[in-house]
Amino acid sequence: MQNPLEFIRRYYRENVPDRTQDRLLQYALLMRLNRPIGIYLLLWPTLWALLIASNGSPSVGVSIVFVLGVILMRSAGCVINDFADRKIDKHIERTKDRPITAGRVSEREALVLFIGLCLTAFVLVLFMNLLTIRLSIVAVALAAIYPFMKRYTYLPQVFLGLAFGWAVPMTFAAQTGELPPLAWLMLTGTVLWATAYDTMYAMVDREDDLKVGVKSTAILFGEADRVIIGAIQLLLMLVLLLVGRQAELGGIYYIGLGFAAATLIYQQKLIWYRQPAECLKAFLNNNWFGLAVFLGLLGDLVLK
Numbered sequence: 001m002q003n004p005l006e007f008i009r010r011y012y013r014e015n016v017p018d019r020t021q022d023r024l025l026q027y028a029l030l031m032r033l034n035r036p037i038g039i040y041l042l043l044w045p046t047l048w049a050l051l052i053a054s055n056g057s058p059s060v061g062v063s064i065v066f067v068l069g070v071i072l073m074r075s076a077g078c079v080i081n082d083f084a085d086r087k088i089d090k091h092i093e094r095t096k097d098r099p100i101t102a103g104r105v106s107e108r109e110a111l112v113l114f115i116g117l118c119l120t121a122f123v124l125v126l127f128m129n130l131l132t133i134r135l136s137i138v139a140v141a142l143a144a145i146y147p148f149m150k151r152y153t154y155l156p157q158v159f160l161g162l163a164f165g166w167a168v169p170m171t172f173a174a175q176t177g178e179l180p181p182l183a184w185l186m187l188t189g190t191v192l193w194a195t196a197y198d199t200m201y202a203m204v205d206r207e208d209d210l211k212v213g214v215k216s217t218a219i220l221f222g223e224a225d226r227v228i229i230g231a232i233q234l235l236l237m238l239v240l241l242l243v244g245r246q247a248e249l250g251g252i253y254y255i256g257l258g259f260a261a262a263t264l265i266y267q268q269k270l271i272w273y274r275q276p277a278e279c280l281k282a283f284l285n286n287n288w289f290g291l292a293v294f295l296g297l298l299g300d301l302v303l304k
Helices: 004-015 018-030 037-053 060-084 107-125 130-151 156-165 167-176 181-204 206-212 217-246 251-271 276-303
Strands: none
Touching (some): 018 107, 037 060, 037 167, 037 181, 037 276, 060 107, 060 130, 130 156, 156 181, 156 217, 181 206, 181 217, 217 251
8 A cells, every 4th residue: 555645745746847846845945844943832832821721631623723823823924034034134144045035935925925824824713712813813913023023122032932922822712711810921931931042043143143233132141141041941940830830730740840941951051152053952952841841731631
């Protein structure tokens, strides 16, 4: 029996014109589907919120809508980010070959793709309750505004945290129909987490950003970057401890937090000498932090 995935690949190669294949590839690259770390970092807080809001038994429909929504909105965020940075990316070594700045995708194509992704995500949200639909409007606004913040403020990483974290109150609204204080506490934790890991990411491009005039927390913090990131990580762990207390979670959750804390210590080791490659590795390591918290939650709520 033929492998279904291989059948799809062969059908695609044999029946889809080469030009269409190229356009689809460029759109996939623009959406960074080849680098799913952003999807993971957006997905983990969403899954945390799903588990806590549902007491370990999330609705299948809500879960499907939010997992697909994460993929769509992260992709939309990448598209609008590259559109906003199209004149900046060409001056930065890591980004100079991205589809828009390299001329492989037009500005019009990018805007149409962004709108299409947002509309698709909105259609999914229409299956949720009215409160969730209202919150989704804020989510789109945050996704559209964030890429332009690096021109006006040194805190674009905080705005990224809000954009990524807004899925948390939306998840509570979809699952429970309300927004308890716990939802806002978890949003605060997500903002802290994103600020820390995206500052590590900004440390990779700090020298290039200084040359082209792009702002970031990595530039704002300067020589105090490691200390401030460490302080933010401590606040993050405090928030997650408070989440455990408010949600009446048990020992397995705190074991998960222990493993998560170990990843933060490792990240501090990686960024110690501020080497770009090591800072990037620290940023990527946050996927394991998110997984550790998720497994702690899952284990605790399933066995409760």
